[in-house]
Amino acid sequence: MMKSSNNFKGYSLLVISLLLCLGVRSQLTTDFYSKTCPTLLSIVRKQVQNAIKTEMRMAASLLRLHFHDCFVNGCDASVLLDGDNTTEKFAFGNINSARGFEVVDAIKSAVESSCSGVVSCADILAIAARDSVLLSGGPTWRVLLGRRDGAVSSATQANAALPSPFEALDAIIKKYTDVGLNITDVVSLSGGHTIGLAKCGTFDNRLFNFSGTGAPDSTMEASMLADLQSFCPVNGDSNRFTALDRNSTDLFDNHYFKNLVDGKGLLGSDQILYSSDLAGSTTKSLVESYSKDLKLFFTDFANSMIKMGNISPLTGSNGEIRKNCRAVNS
Ligand code: HEM
Incomplete structure (x- = not known):
């Protein structure tokens, strides 16, 4: 009896270390916030609706922000971070071009007033992009959620990763x-x-x-x-x-x-x-x-x-839930 229980423990340890070695990460899910922020999707939808009522082009700008986020270091809201000229906002494809940051701030603050400290800025971008497409007459889909926000924002990385309109x-x-x-x-x-x-x-x-x-x-x-x-x-x-x-x-x-x-x-x-x-x-x-x-x-x-939206997300205990989408938590 003793021997088989030891065998079992040894086997479990082996499986756990194997999984850790393989770097198995948590997966994104559609119901990630169903308990912690059940009104999330309707809050974001309303904010995107308001934004495009003011300016229809904002739908396009929000869609592009999610793309520019995901291609650089994964969908981790790195594109939203303010900083000096070494940050993503200063990359060729973003400077004087990427826009919609104030709308993301407004969505984040509406989300924070209902569910404080639980929804990542990276997830807000993913939902806002989906809503922007739908509200422009395009298709819809169930957005996978559970991303966390990163701490790195690099213009050099963005310049290397974002496609240019002049490329072959x-x-x-x-x-x-x-x-x-x-x-x-x-x-x-x-x-x-x-x-x-x-x-x-x-x-x-x-x-x-x-x-x-x-x-x-x-x-x-x-x-x-x-x-x-x-x-x-x-x-x-x-x-x-x-x-x-x-x-x-x-x-x-x-x-x-x-x-x-x-x-x-x-x-x-x-x-x-x-x-x-x-x-x-x-x-x-x-x-x-x-x-x-x-x-x-x-x-x-x-x-x-x-x-x-599934490119290299930070999940589980990696990354953080930013309080302000423009800055890492102190
Ligand atoms: C080969 C890949 C791509 C290249 C080279 C590219 C390049 C560009 C450029 C140069 C602009 C105009 C920016 C400006 O003048 O300020 C633009 C705008 C835009 N891009 Fe792309 N893009 C690419 C892929 C994508 C993808 C994958 C998406 C989304 C799924 C996307 C969504 C948009 C949208 C919606 C706009 C208009 C943004 C606005 O009006 O604010 N692009 N893109």
Whole structure:
């Protein structure tokens, strides 16, 4: 009897150490706050509704914040931290560009008044992104929750991890595969550009002297090119904004993909999903499918958002629940 109980203890210890060695982490779940903050989802929904009633573009800005959070060091709210010019807010893709921080503050303070100290800023971003898509006419999904907030925010890491609009398709695909996403995720998530705006400076490289050729990007459709050349003239204001999807700017639909098929993608990184050489063997056929099949796009987008929201979360006793989304707890 004594011997078998010792055997059992030894076996349990072995299993526990094996699990620890394998780094088994707690999983995110949809009901994480069901006891500690049962009203969380309705509080966030109301705040996002208010924010986009004031400014429709805020839906796009909140969606992008979640993307920029998750690609850098996992979904840990690192993008929200204030700090000096070494922090994520100062990375190329964020500086003078990422926005919505005041809205996140408002959501956080509404959440804190009902359930103090239990909901992470990283989870708030994930829910706000889902609500932004839904309230723009897009699909919905059950958001996985239980992320905790990190303490590190690095512009250098963000510059290395965030895709740039000037990059080639192989480099972009690599940035997705580096965080565990695949080619379907590359294409479906790029569909986030069905809402929101971009500055001239992010696509004017295509308008006059593309890659040193002395000519515009030949993959851009002629009337759109003419339009954008006068909207973003050489030596004009590179901070002027125009719609990523000129067809239905505020509506989350599949026009982004129809645009790509018509040569009307705004960013170089958008159009190469359809027009580059590599697209033929990787992304082009999915762009075509999404351009014809809204339902397929919605299903894939929702699945990819869940995958993106699962990039290296801090869970269990790792990280913390920030009191203020802009600063680590002292
Ligand atoms: C190859 C990948 C991507 C690149 C190179 C890229 C690049 C950009 C750029 C340059 C802008 C304009 C920023 C500005 O002018 O201030 C932008 C805006 C935006 N991006 Fe992306 N993006 C990518 C993927 C994504 C993904 C995966 C999502 C979401 C799922 C997303 C959502 C958005 C949204 C919604 C906006 C508009 C934001 C606003 O109006 O405030 N992007 N992106």
